[in-house]
Amino acid sequence: MSDVLDAPKPITSRFDPRFETTLYAHVGAAGSHTLAYYQAHGGYEAARKALGMEPKAVVDEVKASGLRGRGGAGFPTGVKWSFMPPVDGRQRFIVCNADESEPGSFKDRYLLEDDPHQLIEGMLIAGWAIHATKGVIYVRGEYYHALERMRVAIEEARAAGILGTGVLGSGFDFDLILHRGAGAYICGEETALMNSFEGLRANPRLKPPFPAQAGVYGLPTTINNVESFCAAVHVMRRGAAWHAAMGTDDSKGMKLYQVSGPVARPGVYELPMGATFRELIFDLAGGPTESAKALIPGGSSTPLLPWSEATLDLPMDYGTMAKHGSMLGTGGVIVIPEAKCIVDAFYNVVRFYAHESCGKCTPCREGVATWLPKMYQKLLAGQGTREDLVVMEDMVKNMRGTAFCPLADACAMPVQASFKHFRHEYEHLVDTGTSMYPRRREWAE
């Protein structure tokens, strides 16, 4: 094992000289969305390389890279690809989940708008790897600009022989269907997305069967996030070892982190996995513009972490977040300022999930969509009691793991964390009838 001891230290900082941006390298460059630009910067070389390999070898390469799904759940991408059943003549689908709508997440939008060919190339590679000749890109309805950019990019790719019959001069046929959603967060849940795509109401489906067994139209399907497909391009281009040289034990490669809330330079930043909150929030985003008391690490469904020097030094990876009772999620960090009332902030979060509940399951319909927002309204109106707090905590406990899909959990977990770390703000509100942090003017002139 001496080679392990001698192995170079993994890259876990954006400022490591060995790190270079890949996923987001071209976003913002003039014309980055065009095929001409993409091909002038090495575009579709990775797909050519993949098409020269056995599909199984492509899956193995992605497995070896350690890439985990970037949509929030973090399931190993190569392992997911290997779940596809043996080829049996039925149509197989590769689906891109571009229904980005977890509050605090906005990375996929820029990939779709400014680097659409990167996604097409990633889907082409994945399609080859799992023997799927058809791909679906499901874009959330509000991302109209992204949709138009994708539409033009797909037309360009077809005209250039990158999509269609015998793509890139190979014997492989592959084409894409671009599908516009209509503003429903639940469509980010993979089986709800498939129902939506089929023209049904977007209620989640029972699992099993999983999409690999019965996905789109009941046919074998693999579904991944936009960023996961884009990462696969760079895994193929530079190799699994290059990807695995970044990050921590359970979290390899690069990641698009996002930061919003009161910081000097909010936005999307590409960092190696395992970089710290401090690096993202201070070194890149310029630090908070006012005193902060908490941060949400990966989109509004991930439990908040209290703001502290120790928190800021945590590496942003799957294992560390789990160890601290939260999740990496989409990597969408929201900084919560000291002066924001936690009860008000989490009423906002609850209102979101209430709006997005599909109403299928009782804990979610009654808890998320009905009673929890009402309880928050009661508290914020200064009418709450200590007993209400107990009822709310009990309610969210009973929402955990009791619904069909993770939406109820996505609402319950952040509420539980807000009670755990900021119960004193809830108590102050019910005891005095007024918030510890009254609403203030926040809108820039």
Add this chain to the structure above:
Amino acid sequence: MHQLPTVTPFFADKQQLLSEILGRYPNYGQRSALMPLLWEVQRAERHVSEARVAEIAEILGLHATEVKGAMSFYGTYHEHPVGRYHLQVCRTLSCALAGADEMADFLEDELDLVNGETDAEGRFSLQFVECLGSCGTAPVLQVNDTYFERVSRSRCRALVDAMRRDALPEPTRERGGDNEAAEPAVATEGGAT
């Protein structure tokens, strides 16, 4: 479902568009065209009426209630016409931290509308919506299909004034973060022609 006799079918003179949309989906998956057909109607007519629902049902071999069932699942299909300028204010956490609630109040006052209303003239509709995925450039105001980002009070006022003159400006695309660069949203639209 009977055809309403006084209404010319939406797709009557758009057969090419119709076959293009149906052609996107496999023969066994024609129902997938439901959402794109709804979008076509809504973009042209600013809502989807009962007659159009019935027409789409007939095209797809469904009952009208099945089309309505799917349509009503989503927040962005409208049963009643929205105004020429459909203002959608994101109020979710990151936008709220950047003043979205005040922007919502401002628009209610300024337009004399409450959430969900359309004015008598049919110019403005106001709707409060949830996260638009523009958290890094908050607060965001979506006008029809276009995002206006980092909307300060003065920018918001200027936008409303412009819409009153039917002179909505081109938005500036903003990103923040890595590779920050603002650019006109439409001027760089390129690619295959």
